[in-house]
Amino acid sequence: MPVAQTRTTPKLVIYGCGGHGKVVADIALTRGLSVEGFVDDKAPEGGRVLDLPILGGATWLEARRSNVRVALGIGENQARCRVYELCERLGIIPLTLIHPTAAVASSAQLGAGVVVMAQAVINPDARVANGAIINSGAIVEHDCEIGAFAHLSPNATLGGAVRIGAFAHLGLGASVLPGKAVGDEAVVGAGSVVLTDVPPRVVVVGVPARVKRQREDR
Template sequence: MPVPNERAKPRLVVYGCGGHGKVVADIALLCGLVVVGFVDDAMPEGSRVLGLPVLGGAAWLEAHRSEILVALGVGDNHARRRISALCERLELTLATLIHPTAAVAESARVGAGAVVMAQAVINPDAQVGTGAIINSGAIVEHDCEVGEFAHLSPNATLGGAVRIGALAHLGLGASVLPGKAVGDEAVVGAGAVVLGDLPPRVVAVGVPARVITQP
């Protein structure tokens, strides 16, 4: 029986080797990609995470940019956007990763560099922007829009036709009722229930969610 040619598969590095980066690397491996290691600007080169090497920082990417795909392995929304911009400047391709147990409708659209984690659901005609995170068990109902570099934490739930702005963050188990909007860079606390539209750059917590910090 022929041995699969690993060199023929896409070779991928994960930018960021913290906890979020570990989960991203695990998804990539489950998807059958060849993960050659991590890139991280803070971790010493030669360290090992999940048995994979830390190859270096941004300079390593520039030296190897013709050979690899890059997965965004940083949980912080703004940092993830900065890494994406670096990859764009270096003309590197961002990997879009979807866990094998996630349910993604055929008509849904998931942008470049986004990660959809275990048991997440993305229903028909939903759109997930570039670099967004749909974390474990999160639900994105029909016709939702999740903005670029937003993050839905584990078990967050969006009712139908919800709009989540760019760089917004929904905490663990937060919910947004159908048809409501959360503005760019807004933060919704863990377990909060959003009953009405939230403006950009606010922090809202509680049931119902109330704004506690204004921009």
């Protein structure tokens, strides 16, 4: 008589063990998920963060791809995208995590690998693309569109129907008025207020936000 095979529950790991990774791990633990540890290409294997082990880097993940879930614990947009693409190549869909104190409307749409942190608000018909971060206390009003791998820092606020481009980054407490757009890879400085559309790949600062320089990094 054949022996029945049991399926094991995939283990959850956090890719990235820096400060952002700690917060992502805390969200997972707060939601009652069991976190196996951290994966990080730069941190020494065998170390510990939040009393969880650093398991290894990309090679560790590749060897265990069939029994692992991954949450993205990297704050820098381009690096987070590279980890997302690695997961895709390994057949892993990054986990979307929402802190229990966040308010997410039932009609909002969240892509794979999105992290929504404590006290954040995402209102009706907002759309958040893959790999984006809605950080602590950020507000995404109705009908907003957040591009892939964008990052809204703590207490950033978007009025209704705002469009945030892919890889854009809004600093601490930055605000965007209703209906305005922030272009791909643009940076809005901390505390800045966007009154007019922001072009792609620029840095804007101030009240009102004005272009300070072009971005040169990739």
